[in-house]
Amino acid sequence: MQNMNLYSRGDRLFVRVNMVLIGLFTLSTLYPFIYIAAVSFSSGFAARAGLVVLSPVEVTLAAYGRVLSEPQFWNSYGNTFIYTIGGTLTSLVIIIPGAYALSRPQLLGRRFWNLMVAFTMWFHAGMIPFWLNIRDLGLLDSYFGIIIAFACNAFNIILLRNFFESIPSSFEEAARMDGANEFQVLWKVFVPLSKPAIATITLFCVVSRWNGFFWAMVLLNDEGKIPLQVYLRQTIATLSDDEEFSSTLIDAPYSVETVTAAIIVCSIIPVLCFYPFAQKYFNKGILLGGVKE
Amino acid sequence: MTDLPASSAGSANSAGEQADGASARPMQERLVWLADHFKREWQIYVMLAPMIIWFLLFLYKPMYGLQIAFKDYSIFRGIVESPWVGLEHFETLFNNSQFLRAVKNTVIISALSLIFGFPVPIFLALMFNEILHALYRRTCQTIVYLPHFISTVIIAGIVITAFSPSAGIVNTIIGWIGIEPVYFLIKPEWFRPIFIGSGIWQEAGFSSIIFLAAIAGVNPSLYESAVVDGASRWQMMWKITIPSIMPTIIIMLIIRIGNLMEVGFELIILLYQPATYQTADVINTFIYRQGLQSGQYDLAAAAGLFNAVVAFVLVMAANSVSKRVSRTSLW
Numbered sequence: 001m002q003n004m005n006l007y008s009r010g011d012r013l014f015v016r017v018n019m020v021l022i023g024l025f026t027l028s029t030l031y032p033f034i035y036i037a038a039v040s041f042s043s044g045f046a047a048r049a050g051l052v053v054l055s056p057v058e059v060t061l062a063a064y065g066r067v068l069s070e071p072q073f074w075n076s077y078g079n080t081f082i083y084t085i086g087g088t089l090t091s092l093v094i095i096i097p098g099a100y101a102l103s104r105p106q107l108l109g110r111r112f113w114n115l116m117v118a119f120t121m122w123f124h125a126g127m128i129p130f131w132l133n134i135r136d137l138g139l140l141d142s143y144f145g146i147i148i149a150f151a152c153n154a155f156n157i158i159l160l161r162n163f164f165e166s167i168p169s170s171f172e173e174a175a176r177m178d179g180a181n182e183f184q185v186l187w188k189v190f191v192p193l194s195k196p197a198i199a200t201i202t203l204f205c206v207v208s209r210w211n212g213f214f215w216a217m218v219l220l221n222d223e224g225k226i227p228l229q230v231y232l233r234q235t236i237a238t239l240s241d242d243e244e245f246s247s248t249l250i251d252a253p254y255s256v257e258t259v260t261a262a263i264i265v266c267s268i269i270p271v272l273c274f275y276p277f278a279q280k281y282f283n284k285g286i287l288l289g290g291v292k293e
Numbered sequence: 294m295t296d297l298p299a300s301s302a303g304s305a306n307s308a309g310e311q312a313d314g315a316s317a318r319p320m321q322e323r324l325v326w327l328a329d330h331f332k333r334e335w336q337i338y339v340m341l342a343p344m345i346i347w348f349l350l351f352l353y354k355p356m357y358g359l360q361i362a363f364k365d366y367s368i369f370r371g372i373v374e375s376p377w378v379g380l381e382h383f384e385t386l387f388n389n390s391q392f393l394r395a396v397k398n399t400v401i402i403s404a405l406s407l408i409f410g411f412p413v414p415i416f417l418a419l420m421f422n423e424i425l426h427a428l429y430r431r432t433c434q435t436i437v438y439l440p441h442f443i444s445t446v447i448i449a450g451i452v453i454t455a456f457s458p459s460a461g462i463v464n465t466i467i468g469w470i471g472i473e474p475v476y477f478l479i480k481p482e483w484f485r486p487i488f489i490g491s492g493i494w495q496e497a498g499f500s501s502i503i504f505l506a507a508i509a510g511v512n513p514s515l516y517e518s519a520v521v522d523g524a525s526r527w528q529m530m531w532k533i534t535i536p537s538i539m540p541t542i543i544i545m546l547i548i549r550i551g552n553l554m555e556v557g558f559e560l561i562i563l564l565y566q567p568a569t570y571q572t573a574d575v576i577n578t579f580i581y582r583q584g585l586q587s588g589q590y591d592l593a594a595a596a597g598l599f600n601a602v603v604a605f606v607l608v609m610a611a612n613s614v615s616k617r618v619s620r621t622s623l624w
Contacts, residue, residue: 011526018423025417026433029440029498032451035462039454050465098344101337108330113341116348123605125355126597127577128584132372133355152347182336211444214559218585229446233563236450257460264450271442278442279435 033268040064040262044255062253063262073263075224076231079143083216083227084209086147091156091205096198099157100186103164114161121154134219141222150208150215156201163197164190199281207278210271232263362595375591382595392596394571395579399600402575403553406489411549413497415542418504419530437498449563452491453478479568488564488573492557507541508534544615551611554604576600 034054039047043058051057067073101107102114124130139145172189180188191198213229220226226234254262331338357372362382364375386392417437424430440448455461458476468474477483515533524532558577565573576596584593 008525014525014527015423015425018420019426019429022417022420022424022433026436029437029494032455032494033439036451036454039460048460050460050462050468052460053462053465094343094347097340101341101344104337106330106334107337107341113345116345116353120348120352122608123356123601124352125359126594126601127580128590128594128597129355129358129361130351131585132358132361132590133351136372137350148347149351152344152351157344182334182340186340207442211442211446213444213446214562229444232450233446236446236453255460257454257457260450260454264447264454267447268443275439275442279438 036261036264039257040265042258044252044258047257047261048255060253063255063258064266066254066259067262067266072223072231073228073266076226076228077266079225080210080227080229082143083146083212084206086143087150087209088202088205090147090151092198092202094151095157095160095201096191097186098152099160100164100182100190102157102161104182117154117157119154121158131218139219141220141225143225145219146216146225149219150212156204160194160197160201163194167193196281203278203281206274228267232267235263236260359594359598361591362598364591366591366594378591382592383599385592386596386599391570391574392576392579395574395576395596398572399554399556399575399577402485402488402556405485406492406556407549407553409489410493410497411546413493414500415504415538417497417501418508418538419534421501421505422508422534423526423530434498438502439498440495441499443495445557445559446563448491448495449560452487452564456487478564479566481569481572484565484569484573488560491560503545504538504541507538511537540618543618547611547615547618551608552604553607554600 035052038054038056039052040063041056041059041061042052043060044062046052046057102110102117104110107113134140134145134149137145139149167190171193172185175185175189211229213227213233216227217230217233220230361372361375363377363379364372365378365381366372366375421430421434424433456463456477458464458474463477464474475483477487511534515537516529519529519533554576556575556577558575558581561573561575561578562581565578577600580593580596580600583589583596
């Protein structure tokens with residue numbers, strides 16, 4: 001439909017200008033990544049002197065050497081995997097049956113339960129009562145605390161509930177005839193039919209777990225339990241604050257900037273690997289999320 | 294809807310006939326019906342329970358704990374035993390210049406993000422829509438969506454590196470045109486532009502998805518008849534596409550206004566310094582410092598309650614406005 005009206009000169013100009021503008025925006029999105037990658041492979045001296053613009057200057061792997069030889073880096077990397085996988089599975093185990101129950105017409109007090117979930121989207125107690133609650137529950141400084149305390153959120157539950165509600169009841173009738181109970185109906189009928197919605201929620205969980213830093217920073221004191229993002233923050237903070245460290249670096253093959261850049265590259269790589277798979281779903285996810293309350 | 298069909302039928306029957314046992318029998322019937330219901334349907338309650346327990350334990354229990362905003366909270370006495378002090382903390386807050394500054398900054402940063410950030414995804418969606426080369430379009434989309442998936446800490450790391458006074462690319466570039474290096478991150482006047490700019494960089498691409506979806510939903514016959522009338526693409530964009538997605542734009546705008554109190558404070562915590570507090574400190578960073586760093590839990594909880602109540606009112610207002618808008622302008 002849209003191809004046929006490319007006739008006039010004005011249209012062609014419009015389309016070209018448009019392509020150039022989008023291209024520029026895309027490049028400006030991409031550039032910071034290129035810059036960081038270039039810095040991470042440059043020598044400390046070149047980075048310090050601001051010589052790196054587009055490609056590495058005085059190529060060296062020294063910064064990576066320093067980052068990868070740090071046991072704490074690997075430890076926090078491992079922790080991030082624990083929080084991401086453990087947290088996502090916990091979320092799914094609670095959210096899928098819960099959303100299914102909320103979608104059942106025979107559930108007593110259905111409106112009340114739904115409102116109870118939705119209300120938390122509009123009002124929350126805030127940072128301090130939440131923190132005190134975690135402390136009082138004895139979940140500070142624990143893997144389990146981080147995993148369980150962020151297991152649910154109203155948005156994901158409502159998204160999945162709406163999806164379950166949109167599945168016609170004719171699908172479950174055959175299973176009911178065969179005497180399937182609710183668990184079997186959920187597992188054999190609803191879950192397979194809801195793959196796009198479940199994939200979307202999984203994506204949201206994985207992304208928020210992988211990237212989560214604030215609560216991990218606030219709830220974990222034990223260095224052995226911190227995830228990668230908290231480690232990255234600490235490294236950036238100590239590296240850039242520490243005058244002494246900076247001055248010892250004059251002869252070193254790496255600098256504050258190159259080490260920071262190297263950690264950033266290392267923590268982006270898994271996201272880049274996951275991204276192509278995720279891409280399939282987030283378009284759908286946003287649209288599923290757009291459906292009414 | 295389907296709540297208690299049996300009992301309501303039962304009470305309707307018995308109401309007129311027997312005045313004496315009228316209250317006892319429906320009650321009994323109701324209990325029998327309930328017992329039967331739970332016997333048949335216990336499984337969905339088992340499914341529901343973990344989620345409800347989670348909500349009570351992690352979201353509703355803290356709401357109960359909000360009472361410390363009205364108490365002189367001491368760790369040793371606990372939430373319930375601490376003595377009430379009424380509105381003392383709120384009085385303290387509204388006489389505290391730091392808190393008032395944080396409120397002001399929250400509103401200013403939110404409003405500026407809205408003014409500069411809101412139109413960008415709309416422009417992007419309109420422009421993506423005009424790109425006919427599928428591969429080019431897909432490649433650009435893939436790239437501009439990417440920053441959404443990058444963590445705040447990495448964004449902060451990139452900003453700190455890029456704006457570093459000695460080594461950062463920004464100072465290198467302004468050096469080419471002869472400007473002296475600026476230590477951007479300790480200059481209060483630069484904090485907001487940097488914060489809002491990095492927000493746009495991170496989210497504008499991803500936010501365009503919702504508008505692209507709205508554009509995809511425009512009736513194609515509108516374009517077909519416009520082509521017959523000899524309209525240019527530019528005209529079609531202004532006369533068809535933009536009016537058609539106006540409801541989406543208005544609803545997104547209302548939602549954004551409803552979320553005015555939500556500033557991305559995680560990025561602020563990572564980027565601000567005492568030198569930039571005057572333009573950077575928002576309510577949530579104030580709460581974080583007063584509560585979690587200085588241990589003034591009650592005062593910080595009061596600030597949080599103020600924030601939550603204002604946010605709640607805004608969100609509710611936004612919800613009701615958007616319901617009205619979507620009913621009248623989406624058909």
